Structures are given as C-alpha cells and as structure tokens.
Amino acid sequence: MAVQVAGELLITLGVVAILFVAWQLWWTNVEADAVQGAAVKQFVQEHQTPVTNDPSATAPADQAAAGTVPVGSAPRHGEAIGVVYVPRFGADYSRPIIEGTSQDVIDTLGLGRYKDTAMPGAVGNFAMAGHRQTHGAVLDNIHTLVPGDxxxxxxxxxxxxxxxxxxxxxxPDRTDVLLPVPTQPGAVPDQRLLxxxxxxxxxxxxxxxIAYSVFDSWQPLSAGAPAAIAKQLAALQGKG
Structure with missing residues (x-):
C-alpha cells in the first residue's frame, strides 16, 4: 500500500512539474505578448509618423555629427520610453522599451532599461534587459544577430x-558591461552604444x-520610419 501511495505521489508531482514548465514556457509568453503588443500599438498610435516606403527618407547626414541628436529624459519606473524593432528577429518584431529592470517590468511589460545607463541617442551606453524563453521571450533570438544588422x-x-x-x-556578476564604455571602468565615452x-x-x-550595437543615425518622426520598418509601422498605426 505504501509503495502504491508513493508511486501515485510521484506521478502527481511529475504532472505538476510538467504543468509548471508549460506555464513558464507557454502561458507566460501568451500573457506577456498580449500586454506588450497592446503597449506597442498604443505608443505608435500616440506618436504618428507619415507613411512612406521611400528608402531615401533619412535624416540629413550632418545631424549626428553636429551633435543635434535629441536625447529624452528618463521616465518614471514602469513607464514607456519607446519601441524597439529588430528585423533579424522577424518582420513583425517590435517590443516596448520600459524604464526599469525589476521583475514587474521585464516579466510583463517588455525590454527594461537599466537605471543610470544612457537614454536612446545619448553618448554612452543605452542598456536594456529582456527574457530569453519566458515572459514574452523578447530576446529569444539574440544569438542570431550578425554584424551589420x-x-x-x-x-x-x-x-x-x-x-x-x-x-x-x-x-551574471559582470555588471561592467553596463558601464558608459562597457568593461572599461573610468573610461570617458565618445560613442553612442546600445x-x-x-x-x-x-x-x-x-x-x-551581451549584444553590443553602435549608433548609426537619427531621423525625426516627421521624416517617417526608416524604410526597413516603414511597412510594419504603417500596420501598427492602422494605415497598412
């Protein structure tokens, strides 16, 4: 009898473990995807851009060189900074960028900006964190990036x-990758990094x-989206 009870308990524990794994790898993604998708649409619809597929629609070449790249202020914890698009991760890939990297942010809301790192466009290191396999799996394909993406x-x-x-x-303890010049304590930054x-x-x-990227260019909303994401953005704005 004792052996039978023990066997049943083991089976029950096994079922619970399987259900937990399914919840982690599937349901947390379903929930997070819904929240993040709604946040992306809300942001792009609140910040409308002209619809264009013109590959020449870029900012003047001297804007970045002249130091006129705008840098916004950090919002409050849990508030949206913007949206990130990574064509290498899929033609429809877009995720919210949220202030903060605590669990309440990255478990549901999207990619989180590390506090005290640079804001988008600033000289220094704009650093973000995101889950790989659960809670939206926002960086599941980070390993597929290739130089030039x-x-x-x-x-x-x-x-x-x-x-x-x-x-x-x-x-995990290598927090020096978040420094203004990654892995170089005390160094003064002269690049805009992501x-x-x-x-x-x-x-x-x-x-x-850790994936490092270097700033290339900036263009205002009035110039429309970069050609590579123009179609995607039009769909998000309800214009596609």
Missing part, C-alpha cells in the same frame, strides 16, 4: 538606428549573453 529604436523624438557589432558571454542583455543558454541562466 540594424536595430531601430523609436521614441517620442524620432527613430534611432543602431548597427550590431558583436556579442560576448559573461557571468547594449542588450539576456540569460544564456536559451533554457538556462548560468551566464549572460
């Missing part, structure tokens, strides 16, 4: 284009995968 960040000011440069794998961090490997958290 474009990453687009939309804020209330316009579109910031970054170009992916390289990745590295570090231990750093994305997530867990590694895909189904674990023993390490962190």
């Amino acid at each position: 474009k990453i687009y960040v939309q804020t209330a000011d316009g579109f910031y284009t970054y170009v992916f440069r390289n990745q590295e794998i570090v231990l 750093t994305m961090t997530s867990c590694n490997p895909r189904f674990g958290s023993e390490e962190r995968i």
Whole structure:
C-alpha cells in the first residue's frame, strides 16, 4: 500500500512539474505578448509618423555629427520610453522599451532599461534587459544577430538606428558591461552604444549573453520610419 501511495505521489508531482514548465514556457509568453503588443500599438498610435516606403527618407547626414541628436529624459519606473524593432528577429518584431529592470517590468511589460545607463541617442551606453524563453521571450533570438544588422529604436523624438557589432558571454556578476564604455571602468565615452542583455543558454541562466550595437543615425518622426520598418509601422498605426 505504501509503495502504491508513493508511486501515485510521484506521478502527481511529475504532472505538476510538467504543468509548471508549460506555464513558464507557454502561458507566460501568451500573457506577456498580449500586454506588450497592446503597449506597442498604443505608443505608435500616440506618436504618428507619415507613411512612406521611400528608402531615401533619412535624416540629413550632418545631424549626428553636429551633435543635434535629441536625447529624452528618463521616465518614471514602469513607464514607456519607446519601441524597439529588430528585423533579424522577424518582420513583425517590435517590443516596448520600459524604464526599469525589476521583475514587474521585464516579466510583463517588455525590454527594461537599466537605471543610470544612457537614454536612446545619448553618448554612452543605452542598456536594456529582456527574457530569453519566458515572459514574452523578447530576446529569444539574440544569438542570431550578425554584424551589420540594424536595430531601430523609436521614441517620442524620432527613430534611432543602431548597427550590431558583436556579442560576448559573461557571468551574471559582470555588471561592467553596463558601464558608459562597457568593461572599461573610468573610461570617458565618445560613442553612442546600445547594449542588450539576456540569460544564456536559451533554457538556462548560468551566464549572460551581451549584444553590443553602435549608433548609426537619427531621423525625426516627421521624416517617417526608416524604410526597413516603414511597412510594419504603417500596420501598427492602422494605415497598412
């Protein structure tokens, strides 16, 4: 009898474990996707841009060089900074960028900006964190980035284009990747960087995968979206 009871308990525990894994890998993504999708649509509809598919619709070449790239102020914890688009992650990939990296942000709301790192477009290190396999899996495909890939960040000011440069794998305590000049304490930044961090490997958290990108250009909302995401943005605005 005792053996039978023990066997039934083990079966029950096994079923519970399977259900927990299913909840982690599936249902948390369903919930987060719904919240994040609604947040993206709300942001882009509140910050309308002209619809254009003109690949020449870019900001004047001297804007960045002249130091006129606008930099917004950090919002309150949990509030939206903007939207990130990464064509390498899929033609329809867009996720909210939210202030803060605590669980209440990255478990539901999207990519979180590390407090005290740079804002989009600023000289220094604009750093974000996101989950790899659960809670929306916002950076599930971070390992697929290749040098030259474009990453687009939309804020209330316009579109910031970054170009992916390289990745590295570090231990979780390596917070120096968030410094103004990553991994170089005390160094004075002279570049505008975007750093994305997530867990590694895909189904674990023993390490962190870090993806570095370098600022390329900026254009105001009035110029329309960069050509690579113009069709996607039009659909989000209800104009596609």
